[in-house]
Each structure stands twice: as C-alpha cells, then as structure tokens.
Amino acid sequence: MGSSSKARNSIRTAVSQNSGTKRSQRKWLSRVVATVACIVLLVLLSSWWGGFTEPQAVAEIHSMVDEEVARLARVARNEIPYGSSGPDMGEWFQKFRDVPEKYRGQIRQDMGRLFNARERAATQSYFALPPGQRRAEMDKRIKAEEARSKERRERWAAERAAREQADANGQTAENGRNGGGQEGRGRGPNAGGESGPGG
Incomplete structure (x- = not known):
C-alpha cells in the first residue's frame, strides 16, 4: 500500500503541476490578449482623434x-x-x-x-x-x-x-512656338503663305 499511495501522490502532484501550468498559460494568454486589445483600442482612438485635428x-x-x-x-x-x-x-x-x-x-x-x-x-x-x-x-x-x-x-x-x-x-512665346499669329508669317523659307511641299 505504501507504493500505491506514493504512486497516487506522484500522480496527484503531476496533475496539479500540469493544471497549474495550464492555469498560468491561460493567465498569460488572457494578459496578452488584453494587452493587444488595449493597444488596438489606443491606435483606433489616436487615429480617430487625429482625424479631427486642424491643418x-x-x-x-x-x-x-x-x-x-x-x-x-x-x-x-x-x-x-x-x-x-x-x-x-x-x-x-x-x-x-x-x-x-x-x-x-x-x-x-x-x-x-x-x-x-x-x-x-x-x-x-x-x-x-x-x-x-x-x-x-x-x-x-x-x-x-x-x-x-x-x-x-x-x-x-x-x-x-x-x-x-x-x-x-x-x-507671345506660345505664338512663337506654334508659328501662329501674324508675327510667324513672312519669314523663313516658306514665306508667302506656302506651307511646304504639297501644301
């Protein structure tokens, strides 16, 4: 009986340690989720607030x-x-x-x-x-x-x-570039109204 009680105690100890580890993991996971939620909330709040700042x-x-x-x-x-x-x-x-x-x-x-x-x-x-x-x-x-x-x-x-x-x-500069207007006529090789070959 002594060995069976030792076995039971060791099983209880292992189960309690395992459940304690799961509880601590759950605590850490809930803390991480809460922290992430707070960060997201702060980011949303700051972006909302920034939308109302004046230029x-x-x-x-x-x-x-x-x-x-x-x-x-x-x-x-x-x-x-x-x-x-x-x-x-x-x-x-x-x-x-x-x-x-x-x-x-x-x-x-x-x-x-x-x-x-x-x-x-x-x-x-x-x-x-x-x-x-x-x-x-x-x-x-x-x-x-x-x-x-x-x-x-x-x-x-x-x-x-x-x-x-x-x-x-x-x-004036635009007329000079386009060759339009009267200041563009009467000069150059095609003076006299000819527009060039075939024209």
Whole structure:
C-alpha cells in the first residue's frame, strides 16, 4: 500500500503541476490578449482623434487671430493707441486666400471675430477720448485709411500689370512656338503663305 499511495501522490502532484501550468498559460494568454486589445483600442482612438485635428495653416490663422483680438482688446481699453502696428486687413485677406478652399470654412468664424474686435476697438477708443480731441482723431483716422487705400490700389495695379505682362509674354512665346499669329508669317523659307511641299 505504501507504493500505491506514493504512486497516487506522484500522480496527484503531476496533475496539479500540469493544471497549474495550464492555469498560468491561460493567465498569460488572457494578459496578452488584453494587452493587444488595449493597444488596438489606443491606435483606433489616436487615429480617430487625429482625424479631427486642424491643418497647420488653419491653426496658424487661429493663433494669429487670437493674438490680434487680444491686441485689439487692449486698444479698446486704451492701453495702447488705436493706430498701433496691427496688420492691415489686406494682409489678413491674403492669408485667408492662401488657405486651401476646403479649410476656409473653419476660419470664417475667426475672421468674423477679428472684424468685430476691430470695430469695437475703433469705436471704444474713439469714445474714450475727451470730446475736444475726437474731431482731430477722426481726421487722423480718415487720412490713415485713405493712405492705406491708396497704397492698396497702387499695389493691386502693379500686381495686375505684372499679371498682364506675364500673360502677354506667355502668349507671345506660345505664338512663337506654334508659328501662329501674324508675327510667324513672312519669314523663313516658306514665306508667302506656302506651307511646304504639297501644301
């Protein structure tokens, strides 16, 4: 009986060790599956979150508008003078035009905030002046706006002339390559309207 009890004990020990190994394998397998599931979940979450981030150009304009609105709030409180070095609206419009069409909707609200802040700053800084200084301030603002408008018109005229010149140069070069137009006739071996042999 002593040997049979030894055999039973050894069988029990082997079975308990084997079942313990299977339990530890199951634990490790469940841990690995849980870890992989967490990693997949994190990847999906980060890709979803990344899909809602704003493009660089939009983020840049958002931050620039925020800075300008803060500066204009200081102007409205008369902490800094009204005409202090803010970007011209023409520059803002150019930045807006430089943004790809599909992102412009995202910055229209910011441009509205900017316009409102400019109007508020102009109005509040004007009425914060003593009544005796308001007329001189209004004259100064009108002259500054006229100067900006003149500069803008001159810049646009120069840009338009440059575009027209570039278009004319491009069209002349194209006519020269194609042999079309009157400047291509009357020269070369086939002058006089002949197009060559058989023509």
